[in-house]
Amino acid sequence: MINLNIQMDKLHKELFEQMIQMNEKTFDSEFKSKFLNFIEMLTFDLMDGEDNFFAMFFIQMKRGVRGDIASGCETEMSLSYFTMYFNPYIFLKCSIKEMKALIKHEIYHVMYNHMKRAKKLSEKYSMLAINTAMDVSVNQYIKDLPPWSISLQNTKLQYNIIDFEYDKTLEYYVKKIQENIDKKKKDEKRGIVNDKNFGVYKEFDEMNIHKLWRNNSKEFSEDQIDELKNKIIRNAAKGKLPPKVQEYVDDMNKKAEISWQSYLKRMIGTLPKGYKKTITRKDRRQPYRMDLRGRLSNHVIKIVVAVDISGSMTDVEIDEAMTEVFDILRDRNYECTIIECDNIVRRVYKVKKPKDIRKKLDTKGGTSFSPVFEYLHKHRMEDCLLIYFTDGMGEKELPVRPKIKKILWVLTGQKGELSLNRSLGKVKKLKNKSVESFEIYRDVLFNRGEWANNEWAK
Known part of the structure; x- marks a missing residue:
């Protein structure tokens, strides 16, 4: 290992000197080969x-060299593998410890599903807020990061955030x-990433980090990303693992409960579809009959989301849940109504996109289910699909x-049980133990009270 460190230091110095003398915007094949050999040494050292x-984990990722990324390294996804690209102008300015920390940083981004979550x-939110929040959420667990890295402390000072807590979700930080x-x-333009091609980045630029994700995140479905990521985690689990990671891998291999x-x-796939006659389409059964008009779908899915605001759900959880609902409905014609209630209906309003969601009312009432069903009956809305978020x-x-046939109860409480003796519809939990949740990796990798003493988390 001592011999490997000597070789790495020597090669690091050679590459750095060669990089300083470069005038071209591209790297020649000899430099790339030598640089990737250096990355192999870093992998062995890890x-x-x-x-x-x-x-x-890193062994299963492909590697590349490019100067048009605004950080030391960034990850790009293809259909069957992840590729980690390195910018030598930024990466080689770091020490060996800082380089290894940057590799961990990218692996955490993949494990935390940041590619998928950033898209939603x-x-x-603006890309400036999202990029900063993603780095804050992972960098607090990594030691020896470069001084220019985005941290919880410097972000707190930069934006004058008074209440900025440690060990929270990505959604908490971005909000x-x-x-x-x-x-x-x-x-507002400050929050929008400038997609102009600057050529080569020679310094860290927080406004243009994670650019590779946005270039290809639309090409793949969430299931494809999850399947590839989980496959890599299972393969990586063959090495030495902390007990909590092993526990997660065991749970991941079990058959998971269907998520809400x-x-x-x-449920949405089983809803009826309506049609209207149109002259812009031919009749499907008799396409040669020009006197017969075709059909177009005009069915509007009526969605009602009832939110128990008695204290069981936070604003962040409501935002997360509604983002999921809008993502499922994105290609459909729908009307979505939000009903906020505790022991009475407090507020009703319609939404079309996540930005329309209002901050929940601050009330101290108890929880009653009947006011929602009474409201729907009174306003003749019982033909809707009802999603009820409550602690149960x-x-x-x-x-x-109730006469409503399509009801989905999503339980947010710790107990995970619905108080109704005769339940209606289907009951699901907001977050299942064996189903991937927003922070499941954090719960596995950083068991509270233990993570600070684990060398592998530093």
Whole structure:
């Protein structure tokens, strides 16, 4: 290992000197070959101790060299593999420890599903807020990062965020950062990534990081990303693993319960479709009959989302859940109504996109299910699909049996049980233990009270 460190230091110095003398915007094949050989040495060095998991993960990724990325390294996805690209102008300025930290940084992005989550968050938040939040959420667990890295502390100071807590979700951080960007009344263009091709980046540029994700995130479905990522994790798990990671891998291999999102997709797929006559389409059964008009679908899916605001759901959880709902409905014709309620209906409004969601009312009432069903009956909305987010602690019996046939209860409480003796519709949990949730990797990798003492997490 001592011999390997000497070789790495020597090659690092050679590459750095060669890079300084470069005038071209592209790297020649000899430099690329030597640089990738240096990356191989870094991979072997990562195999020492409990960092082995990251080494085994990285081995399954392809590597490349390009100067048009605004950070030391970034990851791009294809149909069957991930590729980690390195910018030598930025990467070679780092120490060996900082380089290994940057590789861990990219692996955490893949494991946390940031590629998928950033795409959803971009519908509501600026890319500046999303990029910053993604780095804050992973960098707090990594030691020896370069001084220019985005951290929780420097972000807190930069945007003057008073309440900025440690060990929170990506959605929490992006919401906090966006709020403070808006408070400072910065130009909205500041939050939009400039897609102009600057050629080669020789310094870290937080405005243009994670650019590769946006270039190809539309080409692949979420299932494809998840399948590829889980396959790599299973293969990486053959190395030395901490107990909690092994526990997660065991759970991942078990058959998972169907999530509420998957069940909602099934429910929507069974809804009837309406049609209208049109002269712009031929009749499908008799296409040669020009006197017969064709048909176009005009069915509008009526969705009602009831949210228990008695304290069981936070604003962040509501945003996350509604983002999932809009993502499922994105290619359909729909009307979505939000009903906020506790022991009475507090507010009703229509939404078309995540940005239309309002901050929930601050109430101290109890939880009752019947006001929602009474409201739907009174306003003749019982032909809708009802999604009810609640902690489940309401009445045991409803005064009147609802006529709504499509009901999905999504339970947000720890108990995970619906209080109704005679349940209606399907009952699902907001987050299942064996189903991937937003922060499942954090729960596995950073067991509270233990992670700080684990060398592999540094």
